[in-house]
Amino acid sequence: MKEIVPSPPPIVRNDIGAVQALFQRHVVPSYGRFDLVLSHGSGSYVYDVVGRRYLDFGGGIAVSSLGHAHPAMIEALVEQAAKLIHTSNFYYHEPQGRLAKALVELIGPGKCFFCNSGVEANEGLFKLARRFGHDEGRFEIITTINSFHGRTLAGIAATGQEKVKKGFEPMVAGFRQVPYNDLSAMREALSPATVAIMIEGVQGEGGVTPATPEYLLGLRQFCDEKKLLLFMDEVQCGHFRTGRFQSYQRILEDSNFSPDGISMAKSLGGGFPIGAFWVRAPYADLLSAGSHGTTYGGSPLACAVALKILEVIEREDLADNAQRVGSYLEAGLRHLAQEYPSLVSIVRGLGLMLGIELAPNIPNLPGDPTKTQAARLINLLHSAGLLAIPAGTQIIRFLPPLNLRQNEADEGLAILEQVLARLAEAI
Numbered sequence: 001m002k003e004i005v006p007s008p009p010p011i012v013r014n015d016i017g018a019v020q021a022l023f024q025r026h027v028v029p030s031y032g033r034f035d036l037v038l039s040h041g042s043g044s045y046v047y048d049v050v051g052r053r054y055l056d057f058g059g060g061i062a063v064s065s066l067g068h069a070h071p072a073m074i075e076a077l078v079e080q081a082a083k084l085i086h087t088s089n090f091y092y093h094e095p096q097g098r099l100a101k102a103l104v105e106l107i108g109p110g111k112c113f114f115c116n117s118g119v120e121a122n123e124g125l126f127k128l129a130r131r132f133g134h135d136e137g138r139f140e141i142i143t144t145i146n147s148f149h150g151r152t153l154a155g156i157a158a159t160g161q162e163k164v165k166k167g168f169e170p171m172v173a174g175f176r177q178v179p180y181n182d183l184s185a186m187r188e189a190l191s192p193a194t195v196a197i198m199i200e201g202v203q204g205e206g207g208v209t210p211a212t213p214e215y216l217l218g219l220r221q222f223c224d225e226k227k228l229l230l231f232m233d234e235v236q237c238g239h240f241r242t243g244r245f246q247s248y249q250r251i252l253e254d255s256n257f258s259p260d261g262i263s264m265a266k267s268l269g270g271g272f273p274i275g276a277f278w279v280r281a282p283y284a285d286l287l288s289a290g291s292h293g294t295t296y297g298g299s300p301l302a303c304a305v306a307l308k309i310l311e312v313i314e315r316e317d318l319a320d321n322a323q324r325v326g327s328y329l330e331a332g333l334r335h336l337a338q339e340y341p342s343l344v345s346i347v348r349g350l351g352l353m354l355g356i357e358l359a360p361n362i363p364n365l366p367g368d369p370t371k372t373q374a375a376r377l378i379n380l381l382h383s384a385g386l387l388a389i390p391a392g393t394q395i396i397r398f399l400p401p402l403n404l405r406q407n408e409a410d411e412g413l414a415i416l417e418q419v420l421a422r423l424a425e426a427i
């Protein structure tokens with residue numbers, strides 16, 4: 001399974017304040033950051049600048065698919081960097097062609113476009129939809145409430161969360177949201193201008209909520225009936241996180257369901273920036289030469305890294321690992337939810353994309369009362385040596401590397417239990 005990397009010695013340079021001061025003076029304050037200054041990582045662990053070790057169940061928000069400093073990834077980066085880092089898309093090169101072939105083989109007949117992030121992958125699909133409906137005057141894309149599709153202007157228009165739109169109005173035209181997992185709401189929302197539907201297979205930022213099989217099959221049926229494109233945003237829930245390549249393949253197991261377009265990023269590059277979309281064969285040539293592009297998209301370096309990640313995932317059977325260790329972690333979380341019902345109300349997710357929903361209004365929760373419950377609990381987890389990611393005000397997400405070991409799952413559960421036990425005593 002995971003290759004053994006010796007832990008680097010902690011770098012003891014007590015400069016937390018100095019790094020934070022640089023940010024305060026020179027970095028646009030658009031992120032709410034936790035009070036951690038990280039320095040390096042190895043496998044499922046990261047270290048801060050004073051040498052404290054953290055078990056990383058945040059995975060850089062579902063990005064670090066092979067954990068930190070994986071030797072195969074380092075080797076691919078170094079080898080390809082010594083050969084050719086960048087070409088632009090005026091030219092052909094082998095890594096991009098090979099990566100597209102590998103993704104098509106994992107998904108189904110179609111073609112891929114490469115970009116640099118999740119929101120760009122979505123943007124490409126939005127443009128594809130507009131091209132598809134253009135001659136009939138159809139342009140509207142329906143997405144879902146609580147979805148997250150990225151932070152560009154089209155990304156926030158597509159996202160079903162008011163907090164990301166606020167202050168940036170007017171929104172890009174042509175996006176509307178309806179409740180998730182609700183087929184009749186979707187049916188009622190369709191208008192003559194509708195051209196596509198986009199959903200996440202598992203809503204991530206919205207609270208780790210998987211789509212139901214009936215929802216996916218029903219959407220496919222609407223789209224076929226009404227000549228709409230069905231897009232799945234697999235940026236967070238894709239790339240084997242749920243135990244299959246894309247989340248719908250896990251949710252529907254052996255069905256021959258296929259969306260018309262899929263956006264990917266995050267785990268695809270394991271931390272090296274790369275995004276992509278796949279488009280189903282009948283629509284694969286809609287974006288003709290000159291209609292879409294990006295300077296960096298699908299560089300030899302990004303593609304070589306993504307190919308190496310796919311190779312390691314296959315060689316080490318990490319899809320199975322995500323499913324097996326994910327079920328183990330989920331069972332552990334369910335056990336904690338039973339033990340501490342006044343603190344944890346719900347556990348949900350698939351594979352290594354799991355979330356716990358905190359009970360409302362936990363009394364005596366330490367930390368800044370202006371911060372959300374999720375942020376305050378995560379601060380406590382950080383102090384105890386575990387990184388996790390908030391989703392909204394009440395949900396804590398666990399998105400560890402796909403090569404997480406069972407003993408690491410145990411360690412994470414033990415840290416969570418220790419924090420919950422202390423809180424339960426204070427109630």
Ligand SMILES: Cc1ncc(COP(=O)(O)O)c(C=O)c1O
Nearest residue numbers: 117118119148149150204235236
């Ligand atoms: C489902 C989903 N789509 C799109 C995005 C945007 O990706 P990026 O931040 O790489 O632009 C995210 C990011 O969290 C996401 O979770």
